[in-house]
Amino acid sequence: MTGNGIRLDKVNLHYSLAAFKERSLKALITGAFAASNARPAVHDIHALKNICLEIGPGERVGLLGHNGAGKSTFLKMVAGLYPISSGSRYVQGTVRSLFDLSLGFEPDATGRENILYRGLLLGLTPKFMRSMEEPIVAFADIGEFIDYPIKTYSAGMQVRLAFAISTMVGGDILLLDEVIGAGDANFMQRAKARITKLIEDSEILILASHDFGALRDICERVLVLHHGEVKFDGTVNPAISEYKELTGASA
């Protein structure tokens, strides 16, 4: 066993929304004439509250929670994208994350060029990406379009290509956020097989999903998030009933 793992101690995360308050001249002038309660105030959001947990090698962890419970924020915090406002975050191992798949394509460049670009974004070398190009093209299976600019692609084709690139290389820690929405039935099937392989190769998996079946199949430990707090940390079935109870109560 390697020393890969995640340790979070009293982690708090606030979204800083100060920049989105309207500070424009227009707002200042119209504000002077409008009623004082016309515009709702924007406050910083306390997205993750006092999270303490440890995830060791070999663990398959599911994240469950209502929309806005903090699942994606949790994943992005683990990936190091969002800064924590207090507490300590310790992540050992290479992190590979599949979040917004079709972000970051260059619309004017061809599919082939974008394979290279995406790989470089993920920190890989041009040499390695050239060796990966053919398998990626084969998996995406979008025919001659691979040599056309991305802006001529349909939404489904973009997702297929993005998926093919992003899942080509795994990591010690895999973060998945409700991936795979588009693609036809045939592609979905191959995508599932690919994800399963990635999951098997990774040492730690964190999967955010509303699909109870997937959680039961893949994870042995589930965290239930509710308004930014970890309400439950344990095995799958009790977690699902806890989640149902929480959302049923709050609905």
Add this chain to the structure above:
Amino acid sequence: MTPYVLGIYESRYFWTHLAFSDLRSKWRRSFLGVAWSIVQPLGLTILLAVVFGKMFHQNIVEFAPYILSGMITWDFFVATLTGGSLSFVQADAYIKQYRHPLAIYTLRTTLTNLMVWMMASLSLIGWVLVVKPQSFGWCWLAAPLVFPLAAFMAWPLATGLAYIGARFRDLPHALTLVLQAMYFVSPIYFEAQMFRNGGLGALLDYNPIYHLLEIVRAPLLRGEWPTAANFAMCVAAAAFFSALAVVIGRSAERKVIFYL
């Protein structure tokens, strides 16, 4: 600090690729393509040289390379700083997906504009070789130093501006104004002697742009070596802007993602 610099080195393939792809997309589907970066300043120079030459009774042939050297250098700064102040906003799709040091996105802008500037310089070198071949000599070796010096002045400055620009979107507009003011107090089109004659020598001596321009102008236009003071001022400016970027970045670097 060291891991940050290491991160910039490790992502070198990514930012060099971004810079080259910016260049490619800049000239995509254009007939003259990259030649525009030579034709554009050259055309404007001819125009200005004719007008200024008539107005100030100067020798057009000699005055033109002076304008050209000023213009292409200044264009580099304007493009890098105004473009750089929006570098993070432009790269939001990357920033939201992968954790690279943010300075690579301003480095991308700097590199792109540096390459455009280098291409534009070819027209300057050609012009000087034709009209003033007597200035050619060993001192020309000093001239290429202008590129790294300018890059290390513009990159940190653009980075500092990008941190601020991510949050305050008024910045690019304000910056245009500031740069226009800077342009009037720098010897870009007007000869340095005109500033000195007008008692405005301080605008030259404490102006890093003047010293930077001297690194090109002294060898190419006059056949002289640039002075040590020219280099010292450029290095000092680069160090100052770098310190500024570090100070701003220390608190802003991690928060940028919230403002995109």
